[in-house]
Amino acid sequence: MEVRFREFDPFNCWLWLRFPHPPGQGERGYLETTFDSWFFLGKLGGFNAENLQAHEADGADLGWLAYDADGAEASLPALMHNMGPMEYLGSWARCWVDLGTSDAFSLDVLINALRQLDNDLLEIHELCIGGVNEDWPIEEQPDSLFPPLGG
Numbered sequence: 001m002e003v004r005f006r007e008f009d010p011f012n013c014w015l016w017l018r019f020p021h022p023p024g025q026g027e028r029g030y031l032e033t034t035f036d037s038w039f040f041l042g043k044l045g046g047f048n049a050e051n052l053q054a055h056e057a058d059g060a061d062l063g064w065l066a067y068d069a070d071g072a073e074a075s076l077p078a079l080m081h082n083m084g085p086m087e088y089l090g091s092w093a094r095c096w097v098d099l100g101t102s103d104a105f106s107l108d109v110l111i112n113a114l115r116q117l118d119n120d121l122l123e124i125h126e127l128c129i130g131g132v133n134e135d136w137p138i139e140e141q142p143d144s145l146f147p148p149l150g151g
Contacts, residue, residue, distance in 0.1 A: 001118040003111055006131025010099040011081070014138060016128040017093045017114075027122045028093075032086050034117055035095055038110050042080030042099070047106035050075035078102045089136055096138075 023031065041047065051072045057065055081100035086093055099106060107129060118124040132138050 001115055001124045002126045003129070004126065005129045008130035010102075013097050013099060013130055014132065015095045015097060015110075016126075016131075016133060017124055018126040018128075019091045019093070020123050020125055022088065022091050023093065023122060028086070028088070030117060030121050031093065034113050035083070035086060035110075038106070038113060039080060039083040039097070041109075042102045042106050045077055045079050045102075047080070047102040047109060048075055048078035049103035049105040050078065052105075076101070080106065092133070092136060094133075094136065 053067055054062055054065060079100050080102045081098040084096035086095045111127065114124060114127055
């Protein structure tokens with residue numbers, strides 16, 4: 001799976017996926033479940049790079065890690081704001097997201113999940129993060145909290 005970043009606005013971001021053939025209903029179900037799960041974690045503040053205590057712990061042994069609840073409370077919220085429905089057109093799928101204040105770490109998590117989906121269940125040729133496709137016009141998102149950049 002090729003991953004490309006294009007013009008990027010975290011508050012008004014389209015995620016584009018290209019497949020070798022139009023995905024069937026079962027494949028769509030796996031894809032949509034992946035995106036829904038990712039979004040719910042983001043909506044709950046799961047992608048907060050300011051509070052990665054287990055990840056940043058010294059060594060592979062996490063036994064008896066002294067979790068700093070005060071430090072976690074002191075970190076700024078990192079919440080996704082909104083996600084639109086998955087849309088399909090031929091061998092393409094797209095989804096609009098407002099990443100809100102979630103960190104770019106959220107995109108790494110999505111890429112990792114889609115790479116595994118690509119390896120196991122659904123062949124994905126390309127993931128484009130941001131930008132637009134000339135042959136599939138986008139509409140302004142009514143759920144966007146902020147107007148498009150430059151618009």
